[in-house]
Amino acid sequence: MPGIDECLLEAMTVNGARGAALIEWTSGLALGMVGEVRDEDPEATAAETAELARMAAEQRAFAALGPGSDKSGADPDEADGEPAVEDVIVTTRTCYHLLRFVDTAFDSGVFFYLWLDRREGNLALARIRLRDLCGRLALI
Amino acid sequence: MSLPHRTGVRTGRAPSLTGLADERASGALLCDAGTVYLRDGQVVHAESPVAPGIEVLLTTGGRLTADSWREAVGRTGRTGGVGRFLVDSGRLSGAELEICHLGALFDAAYFALGHGSGPRGFQRGAAHWLGPVRPVGAVAVERETRRRGELLAALWPYPQVDTEPVVLRRPDGRAPAVTPRQRAVLALADGVRTPTRIARELGRPAFHTLIDIRRLAAAGHVATPRSARPEHPDRPGPPAGSAASAPPAPDRGPGAVVFTDPDIDLLRRLRDALEAAL
Structure with missing residues (x-):
């Protein structure tokens, strides 16, 4: 049964992967980090990334809309606090940044963060790999 | 239930977390608002009466049933291997246990080591029933505790x-x-x-x-x-005109408000805001 480090190392096998982390978006705490560090203060970077995840998870603009949800945009599945957002993707001129929310059956507020070199990485494939990885992280 | 016996607590000068980490100590650091467990100088767990323990986090959301939890503790609690057992028996994945464990550890450490609490004594050799899951450096725990305090103050x-x-x-x-x-x-x-x-x-x-x-x-x-003073008296107050720029007095019913303790900082900020607005 893999732990956090095994999951992070597996994420680093994605083509173009430069760094990976598991972060609490509720608090900004990095539970584990591997790979390259983008600046001198990786914890501050983790907290900033967590702030982006929090905004995406909590803004009503991104609440799930579809069958079974009312017009207010409130997702019935969100009663337990799990965000309706699956992932957040940021592209820059040189990198792809992927944030994937991890669904745990306890209140964790955790997301997986993977960043890639844009020349080597494939965004669509990386997203699928990350989705599968997060699915296997918890035994649900 | 899991607080160690108070016998053998070292008296005299209060120990520090980083000092114990430097000497690669193992045991329980007893603080005013919780306990931090060390093994070979690394933080292996923390507990606080105000922070829900890992068992509360895992059972309240329904991830584990109370029975399943009790069985794990009953079988392996004495030998300090509850965490290992939960994973080996297929009840939790390794990552789930680590995520929940670290969440509980840093949560309790914030209260045990943070503002208004501090180390009182060290019980050498005491170990937690959970057993080591994912040890964390003492410096990282102290840094995160500080960051959390600053985060709350900024909010x-x-x-x-x-x-x-x-x-x-x-x-x-x-x-x-x-x-x-x-x-x-x-x-x-x-x-x-x-x-x-x-x-x-x-x-x-x-x-x-x-x-x-x-x-x-x-x-x-x-x-x-109401309170005597905000966390950072030097920090400028909340923006004028915001919904709650003046913290309201708690509603204790008519006649219950007693102005024995005027909040000087609040009055000063109020005066400054009024002067700026004129």
């Missing part, structure tokens, strides 16, 4: 909202919307429950609930009780 510098019963308040129309997680907190705010009790009932780390409470208080959704 709303009135620490009294962390410990007082949560009282609902009607905000003005400009207040930020309530998020789904905050809605769950507000649903339990009955003027009696404190933030840490709400956290326990929701099966969430206490610090995460304090973040929600500070944000809700800043937005004016919950009341900010």
Whole structure:
């Protein structure tokens, strides 16, 4: 049964992967980090990334809309606090940044963060790999 | 149940977490508001009466049943291998255990080592029943504890909202919307429950609930009780005109407000804001 480090190392096998982390978006705490560090203060970077995840998870603009949800945009599945957002993707001129929310059956507020070199990485494939990885992280 | 016996507590000068880490000590660092467990100088767990333990986090959300948890503790609690057993028996994945464990560890450490608490003694050799899961460096724990304190102060510098019963308040129309997680907190705010009790009932780390409470208080959704002074007297007050720029006095009924203790900082900021507006 893999732990956090095994999951992070597996994420680093994605083509173009430069760094990976598991972060609490509720608090900004990095539970584990591997790979390259983008600046001198990786914890501050983790907290900033967590702030982006929090905004995406909590803004009503991104609440799930579809069958079974009312017009207010409130997702019935969100009663337990799990965000309706699956992932957040940021592209820059040189990198792809992927944030994937991890669904745990306890209140964790955790997301997986993977960043890639844009020349080597494939965004669509990386997203699928990350989705599968997060699915296997918890035994649900 | 898991607090170590107080026998053998070293007296004299209070030990420090980093000092014990430097000497690669193993044992329980007893603090005013919790206990931090060390093994070979690394932090292996932490507990605090105000932070829900890992068993609360795992069972409240339904991840483990209370029976399943009791069985694990009954079998392996004495030998300090509950964490290992939960994974080996297929009840939890390794990552799940680590995520929940680290969440509980940093949550309890914030209260044990943070503002208003501190080390009182060290019980050498004491070990926690969970067993080592994912040890963390003492420096990282202290740094995170500091970061958390600064984060709360930046959100709303009135620490009294962390410990007082949560009282609902009607905000003005400009207040930020309530998020789904905050809605769950507000649903339990009955003027009696404190933030840490709400956290326990929701099966969430206490610090995460304090973040929600500070944000809700800043937005004016919950009341900010009177207190002698804000966390950072030098910090400028909340923006003038915001929903709750003047923390309201708690509603204790007619005639209950006694102005024995004028909040000088608040009055000064109020005067400055009025002068700036004229």
